[in-house]
Amino acid sequence: MTESGGALVPGTAENVARLLDAAARFFTSQAIFAFTRLGLADILAQGNTPIINLASATGTHEQSLSRVLRAVAHSGLVTIDPNATVSLTDMGHLLRIDHPMSLRPLVIYLAEDWMWHCASDMEASLKTEVPAFDRRYQQSLFEFFEARKDRALIFDEAMTASSRYTNAAFLDAYRIPDHSRVIDIGGGQGNFISEILESNTTLSGTLFDLPRVIQSARTNDAISGRCEFIEGNFFDRVPSGGDIYILRGVIHDWNDEDAVAILKNCRSAMTRRSKLLILETMAPPIEHYFPGQFIDFQIFLLTPGRERTEAEFRSLLAASGLKLRQVLPIFSFFALLEICISD
Structure with a gap:
């Protein structure tokens, strides 16, 4: 200039x-x-x-x-x-590989070659709602993980590493009532439900996820014998009988139609006394930058979903027969949404 x-x-x-x-x-x-x-x-x-x-x-x-x-x-x-x-x-x-709060698995995951191939397609992704991953590999990210157990393991380890921070922050910010049954929907390897159960010995837990994930989670000594394992798909159903339902990092993977389908299944499983807790990145209004922007880019390239604002969450919940009771900031750009059945 x-x-x-x-x-x-x-x-x-x-x-x-x-x-x-x-x-x-x-x-x-x-x-x-x-x-x-x-x-x-x-x-x-x-x-x-x-x-x-x-x-x-x-x-x-x-x-x-x-x-x-x-x-x-x-x-x-x-x-x-x-x-x-x-x-x-x-x-x-x-x-460090031995650090108790190590982010090494997450960084290794971000370094995956397929991740960078998708990143190079960002400009093309702007012209369609089809994720770059689906276009490049002719299948969804989760279908890819079902067929590639080695890549799925890297993903699972990365999600476990990133969850250590939000798990601890959640336990500091929110108290689950004694004697509650907690159902972790799409809970992966079970680290979150394990920490929840360890924080209060009166709680009982259920881990609900795809068969591949549940088979792996059964080997987790931290929850072996302390947690019920249920195989299934949250697009088909969600286990009933829970006092607390948890969706951690799930809704942002899906477009509005699919997100509502998941939430409606949660609604069908809940009672009037049940609470649904959503832990996700909470995006600010578009005029503001936020530190979780890299997660939104990743979601943009790999799945049909996105990081949502509070207003967008409220819209999804209203369409699902649910309502937002409160939003609690828990760690950095992550938030906890406490949800109940609409009156």
Whole structure:
């Protein structure tokens, strides 16, 4: 951008740098993925390490590795001193395989090749309601996982890793009444229902999910013998008899028609005393950016769903015979919606 005389407008250099940094940020993402897959966080957790030693330990080229490390240092995962010695930051520790709140599985999931192939189709996705994944692979994401157990395992581990934060925040924000029966709909490996049951020994639990998922969840020692397992599809039915029903990260995968179908099945299973709890990203009005934007992009590319505003949730609930009682912010951009049957 120049003025009429050809001189650069003040601030142009800064704007150019910011624009190019934002546009090329996918290179930084790939650097973070490489850092994670190489297990560098686990090596650095043992102590500050010169780059030459890290290269030796990972079988990488020293100068090439230094360029990746500079990128991840810019992202806050490590620091590098003038002697080319690398230190792991608090953020970087979250990529350790043995960290109790590790996000390593989620980062590995985001690095999947099929994920990036879909991301490259974003422009084409703007012209249709068909997700990029469906168009590229000629099947839905969940059909893909049914056929590819190895990819499904990565997905399950990623969802478990991301849930650790929202699970703890939920238990701090919401108290389930004593002696309640809690039904976790689409609850995956059962980590959430396990933590709920551990928080209150008077509660009983049910994990409801597809047969593939339930078969895997049965091996979870944390809930073995403490939780009922029911195989099924929430588009067909939801188990009855629950006091508390939970949908965690489910509704955002589906378009409005399918979301209403799921919610109507919940409504049919509920009694007047039952509560439905939805834990999801709550999008602000469109004029506001929010930290969960990357999740919305991911949903946009992989499924027919989207992250919804409070007004959009209210519309879905009204169409399902349900009403929103309250919204509780629980962690970062996640929210808890407490729902009951409409009068």
